[in-house]
Amino acid sequence: MKKIKLFLLLPLLILSFAFIQGKVFENPEKLVNNHEEHYYSMEDFATVRKFDIHIHLNTEEEFFMEQAQEDNFRFLDIIDDRPFGVPMKKQQKIANGHLKHFSKNMALATTFSVKDWGKANWAKNTLKNLEKSLSEGAVAVKIWKNIGMDLRDENGDFVMVDDEQLDPILDYLIENNIPLLGHNGEPRDCWLPLEEMTFSQGYYGAHPEYHMYLHPEYPSYQDQIDARDNMLEKHPELTFMGAHLGSLEWSLDELAKRLDKFPNMYVDLTRLSNLQFHTFNDRQKTRAFFIKYQDRLIYGTDSQINPTKDPEAFKKSIHDRWISEWKFYVTDEEIRLANFGTLSGLKLPTEVVDKIYSKNALRLLGLQNW
Numbered sequence: 001m002k003k004i005k006l007f008l009l010l011p012l013l014i015l016s017f018a019f020i021q022g023k024v025f026e027n028p029e030k031l032v033n034n035h036e037e038h039y040y041s042m043e044d045f046a047t048v049r050k051f052d053i054h055i056h057l058n059t060e061e062e063f064f065m066e067q068a069q070e071d072n073f074r075f076l077d078i079i080d081d082r083p084f085g086v087p088m089k090k091q092q093k094i095a096n097g098h099l100k101h102f103s104k105n106m107a108l109a110t111t112f113s114v115k116d117w118g119k120a121n122w123a124k125n126t127l128k129n130l131e132k133s134l135s136e137g138a139v140a141v142k143i144w145k146n147i148g149m150d151l152r153d154e155n156g157d158f159v160m161v162d163d164e165q166l167d168p169i170l171d172y173l174i175e176n177n178i179p180l181l182g183h184n185g186e187p188r189d190c191w192l193p194l195e196e197m198t199f200s201q202g203y204y205g206a207h208p209e210y211h212m213y214l215h216p217e218y219p220s221y222q223d224q225i226d227a228r229d230n231m232l233e234k235h236p237e238l239t240f241m242g243a244h245l246g247s248l249e250w251s252l253d254e255l256a257k258r259l260d261k262f263p264n265m266y267v268d269l270t271r272l273s274n275l276q277f278h279t280f281n282d283r284q285k286t287r288a289f290f291i292k293y294q295d296r297l298i299y300g301t302d303s304q305i306n307p308t309k310d311p312e313a314f315k316k317s318i319h320d321r322w323i324s325e326w327k328f329y330v331t332d333e334e335i336r337l338a339n340f341g342t343l344s345g346l347k348l349p350t351e352v353v354d355k356i357y358s359k360n361a362l363r364l365l366g367l368q369n370w
């Protein structure tokens, strides 16, 4: 008799557990105003105005601009202080050239160098350079992972992003209402052994020099996250966008904690495979996350636009990527996640799609009247 009862109860228990899981991110206000939801289709891709917040223009060629116009995308070109590829000054020059012709299509995030870090005039000179870039049209400032993972002070210690020497820069951004975009740290995979990684085995397998699990003398994953959180705690008025899901791509719960704690924090959605992995594991919870934080999430691809001999093929690859990601957000069609299996798209309501695909980016960048 007891066995039968348990057998009957089990499906109920599973159902109620699934219900609680799905409720984790539900916003009570949204439940009250639960009006009828509307959805976009694949056909709407061409007509909905969209924004890609994470693009790197590494060429003076204009094929990307053509494709963005064809697909109804505007975008943010982001300049980085990278030690490889196109140097910072060249990126700036490319961007200024494009801005002249495509000021209705693109916005620009500038950055600053840490070459003279520790010298007496570093902050003063950096502010002067930033002022110049902003007067030439930049609307945001990027801070890159070289702070936290490469730059060292005169004692040989790593400089972290909450270092007080950055305070005058951050205060300037706050006073002038300029958002800071932060790529701080790396995906958590970077600090795990290869066999425990979710997605990055190929990359870190091929680049052991960047695989932090092999370099315990470097700051830990938690050190990076703590420094970023501490910087935001010290500067609560700073408008901040964490690139790559704020380097918390592996856990929606951890990301939600930061979005709750820092009301001026946004994140870009450039770790799509992690978002699809969360959906694969628990679609209801992932969808609830998007609905709860619909004002804080911003679509982006982190596309590197390099010179090419075949611009048509490059354009097609960009178009195909934008289309396939649109499918994930607006439909519940089947999507294959390599090495895991299939999942259904999130089919978010139109008002949520409009926010993550455009409104939030324009608000972050102060371009509402664009």
Ligand SMILES: [Zn+2]
Residues within 6 Å of the ligand: 054, 056, 078, 302
């Ligand atoms: Zn990037």
